[in-house]
Amino acid sequence: MKFLKSKIIFILVISLLSTLKAQELAEKYLVISLLSTLKAQELAEKYEVKLIEKIVMGITGKSYPKICTVNYPVDRIKEYSTYLVISSCKQADMVIAGTDELESFDKPILLIGDTEIKDRKDVIGAIFWKKGRPQIIFIDKNLKRFDIQIPREYNKYIIKKDSLKYAEAVF
Amino acid sequence: MLKLFFRELLKGKISIGVISFSLIVYISFLFYLPNLEKKLHKLIVDRDIENIDTFSVSVLNTLSKHYDRGDYKILTDILETLNVKDVKYVFIVSKSERGYRVLIDASKNDRLPPGSPIQLLPEEENILQNVYTTKDKVVLNHENIDTIGITIYRPFIKDGEILGVLIVDFSTRKLKEISQLVHNLKNIIIFIVAGFLLSLNAVIISVLKAVYHRKKSRTDSLTGLYNRTFLEDLEYTMNLSNYVVAVIDVDFFKKINDTYGHEVGDIVLKEVAKILKNNIRSEDYLIRYGGEEFLLFIRKNREDINKTINGIERIRSAVENEKIYINEKNYIKVTISIGVNLSTEKMKDIDEAIKKADVALYRAKGKGRNRIEIYDEERDTKEATLKISQIKKALEEGRVISYYQPIVNLKTGEYTHLEALARIVGEDGSLIQPYMFINVIENTFLYTQLTKQIVEYNFKVLTKYRDLKVSINLKPADIINQSTIDYLIELSSKYPDIAGRMLLEIVETEDALMYEQIIKNIHSLKERGYKICIDDFGSGYSNFVYLLRLNVDYLKLDANLIKNIDKDKISQEVVKMIVQFCKKMKITVIAEFVENESILETLNLLGIEYGQGYLFSKPQPLEKFIK
Structure with a gap:
């Protein structure tokens, strides 16, 4: 009889707590849901950061490479990256930049965004979006300047030119 | 406790039933939502895709007819016919040594010149490879990226040879709309479920409260037992x-x-x-x-x-x-x-x-x-007792009378007093003994009324028979009852010569006689001429201090002391001691239960002057004693 009583009390307590929890979850869920509407591009952003992470780790060969960001939202890196460590540009292994108009740190720069790469010696590559798909290019001359060996899978993205120009039509 | 809980719970069974049923319905609907989302996809998106895919076949046929002319503008115009609502990008790619290049691009945005390299998503490269091999269309729902929703890949074939692959990218707008609709529904249901759970808990809490208060109201605070x-x-x-x-x-x-x-x-x-x-x-x-x-x-x-x-x-x-x-x-x-x-x-x-x-x-x-x-x-x-209503009726109808048992001088054999014993005359004329009604009305106002009627009855008797002395029985409760005392005092004022012939026998039950108010009242009764007798002395908590403090006139020994006195030496010693004390204090001792000659003889030897019992007479109507 005593066991049954304590069992009933336990169930009641759990039920009460679960109600409170359900309410909390419901509120949380609603907030997330509303935020998800606002963050329509969050999957693309995540995809982009994961790509940056993969490239930087591949290039530096480090498990926790240090990066700095210039004109690129650092919070996005913090949100989606597991391994990239944010540091000052002086100490960084690579610079992630949202524009090519930046001072020189004598560090390899990875440009992010749909921008034309000017003739900079420190920009080793870029990621930009075309037709909803990320496009990667690496500049051969600048890779060599930093003596960077990119992973083999990216070799097909290496271009010999100084700046990004689309190939001529096949016609 | 548990039984009580479930009983209280059952009282609110309708509200609990409605809440529980609603909860089941809503939770089931919640679990059904992913299926609903899929069904909506199928219903809306798949239908649109199917339409466009069907149309794309004829567009590709037209393209293949005009392809050899090499007019890029015409080719683009033809491809642009696929550029309908919800289609984001439409273009044809061809495989080259270093990946894929744009063959024709009719996209609304991000349009690339022919020959431009285009990097496809990793999963798309496998699909295109598959399309090149199977020459069949493939549909992909993009889950890792939200820049594109669904893509159709259809081979662009001319003369049996694949020239490229048509890629039709649908925007995520429709998918997002459906997802948002389902999400909103989910939110609403979760809120409703949370609301119902809260209501259910409110019901449970109110039941618990009711159980607590009910238990409290049914529990005796001192002992913790039920009340x-x-x-x-x-x-x-x-x-x-x-x-x-x-x-x-x-x-x-x-x-x-x-x-x-x-x-x-x-x-x-x-x-x-x-x-x-x-x-x-x-x-x-x-x-x-x-x-x-x-x-x-x-x-x-x-x-x-x-x-x-x-x-x-x-x-x-x-x-x-x-x-x-x-x-x-x-x-x-x-x-x-x-x-x-x-x-x-x-x-x-x-x-x-x-x-x-x-x-x-x-x-x-x-x-x-x-x-x-x-x-x-x-x-x-x-021995069944009367009902209170029956006693009340008897009192109202004046059917309360007295029977009498004489108190006899043991030396002369003459009676000195008659002890009045209450009886009720039943409606059928039968005589009802006191044990059938005294305890029933004890501690009620009827008891006071009964005492007053007995007193009044005997005052009338004493008024009528001037030589008679009567004793009546009172309980400590009567003596503490100011109304009864006032009544006795009032009667003694009205009939001053009668109070002196009335002996008030106060039953010695427990220590009640020690109360100051009782002592005070007994003294005032004595002042009015009443004689005081302690009844049943020796039955329980006999206390000689009463006798001194109350200044009593008579002491009546309890039947338990007398009934075996002829054989029981201890009783004899106790009685002897009481008698000696009473003689010293000038208190007259009366023995009850004088049932036989042997008891009478012993009482005489012990020096007891008065006695009553069946040896002399059983209780009888007054007429039996009036010559």
């Missing part, structure tokens, strides 16, 4: 015939209270309650019925009722053998009297069952307490 309120509930829920009813009374409880104080009285009640509780089973019910009275419903052992009686005896014995510590060092022992009603199946309700058990209890007390008495239908029916 009379619970008894009312029990009447509706219990099958009385399955239980034996026992009324338990703590013997001499008033004495304990008066001697040790109410705090000790409370300790005794708590301890007795604890002992009783420890000796009953979980299916039995124990109720604190009154001050020192407990009510016990014991589940019957139908096969052997003796087992039930043995169980009750065990309870009595447990109380008798328990030391009740009233402080760290000292303890007292108490006993209980128990009246049992075994024949509950014959009772029409709980009240009747209790009343019958109470009759047995009354007998247990009369037989010396610390014992169990079982209600005997045959015997106790004869």
